[in-house]
Amino acid sequence: MAGRRMTWIVALAAAVVAVGVFTATLHGDKKVTAPAVEKAIEKTTVAGPGRVEPDSEEVKIGSELNGKLREVRVEEGEQVKKGQVLAVLVNDEYRAAVENSEALVRQKEAAWRKVMNGSRTQERHESEANVREAETVEANARSEMERRQQLWKAGVTSREEAERYDREFGVARAKLEAARQHFRLVDDQSREEDRSAARAELDEAKAQLDENRAIYEKTWIRAPFDGTILRKHHRTGESITNSSVTQDPVFTMGDVSGLRVRVDVDETDVSRVREGQQAYVTAQAYRGQKFQGKVIRVGGQLGPKNVRTDEPQEKIDTKILETLVQLDKGVALPVGLRVDAYIETGR
Numbered sequence: 001m002a003g004r005r006m007t008w009i010v011a012l013a014a015a016v017v018a019v020g021v022f023t024a025t026l027h028g029d030k031k032v033t034a035p036a037v038e039k040a041i042e043k044t045t046v047a048g049p050g051r052v053e054p055d056s057e058e059v060k061i062g063s064e065l066n067g068k069l070r071e072v073r074v075e076e077g078e079q080v081k082k083g084q085v086l087a088v089l090v091n092d093e094y095r096a097a098v099e100n101s102e103a104l105v106r107q108k109e110a111a112w113r114k115v116m117n118g119s120r121t122q123e124r125h126e127s128e129a130n131v132r133e134a135e136t137v138e139a140n141a142r143s144e145m146e147r148r149q150q151l152w153k154a155g156v157t158s159r160e161e162a163e164r165y166d167r168e169f170g171v172a173r174a175k176l177e178a179a180r181q182h183f184r185l186v187d188d189q190s191r192e193e194d195r196s197a198a199r200a201e202l203d204e205a206k207a208q209l210d211e212n213r214a215i216y217e218k219t220w221i222r223a224p225f226d227g228t229i230l231r232k233h234h235r236t237g238e239s240i241t242n243s244s245v246t247q248d249p250v251f252t253m254g255d256v257s258g259l260r261v262r263v264d265v266d267e268t269d270v271s272r273v274r275e276g277q278q279a280y281v282t283a284q285a286y287r288g289q290k291f292q293g294k295v296i297r298v299g300g301q302l303g304p305k306n307v308r309t310d311e312p313q314e315k316i317d318t319k320i321l322e323t324l325v326q327l328d329k330g331v332a333l334p335v336g337l338r339v340d341a342y343i344e345t346g347r
Contacts, residue, residue, distance in 0.1 A: 050263035054254030062243025091219035101209035141172035
């Protein structure tokens, strides 16, 4: 009886040992296969927040002059063409400056033509007639002076009278010389220095006209390319400042015929993103819809976040790599819409 009890105890102990070995073997297999399982479920996408923007980006359009808007010709959402007038400043003063410059150019052109062509035939004839008249007066004065000299020598007239006629002859002779000088000036071709001076004055007037026209043109705010008015910042009658000095845009516009998304890729995922990878975006306003696209540019420098998710647990000090995803043609989304982007990186 005692021997049979011992046999059962030994058998039970052997069974317990066998179960322990089998269990250990099973646990050992799980430990070996765990890394393989984790590798098999490795992520195949990189996710990040982004914003929708036009292909041209959002372009701020302002004025190069300070002034008041006389007219605003477009509204938000309106399609415009390159060179189309979007707004006009009050420009009466600038237009007057252009008109004055145009008048000055015409005046300088007439003076230059006169120098180049010389005097007219009528002017030459008039000057020649003045010379002949002066010669006649001079001859009469000479004859009378000589006669008075003889009378004085004969004692018939006084010395004072003879001297008076001598002075009159001197005046006549001087007038004759002046008439001859004027005739030579009218009859001769213009001098080189006169032509150069006239040409320089004309060129200066034209340069001033070009400058005034350029300033006047700046009072007309035009579209720099074909696109859509996304935002109108000012209205008729409002004053604006020089946008090259102080940022004060009148419009924001962009080419929305194509859209792209500027995505914030976390620094931990930058090694997995490259140009050409397929991507898609989703937005809370378009639940259940995926908008397909492709990575067209990967930034070369890490920087701060561009897009905030407003989540309480969001880390704001994380560095990101700016990545552009070109959306497929035909996708229509509002510019500035915040989206979630998913870039398919593969295994």
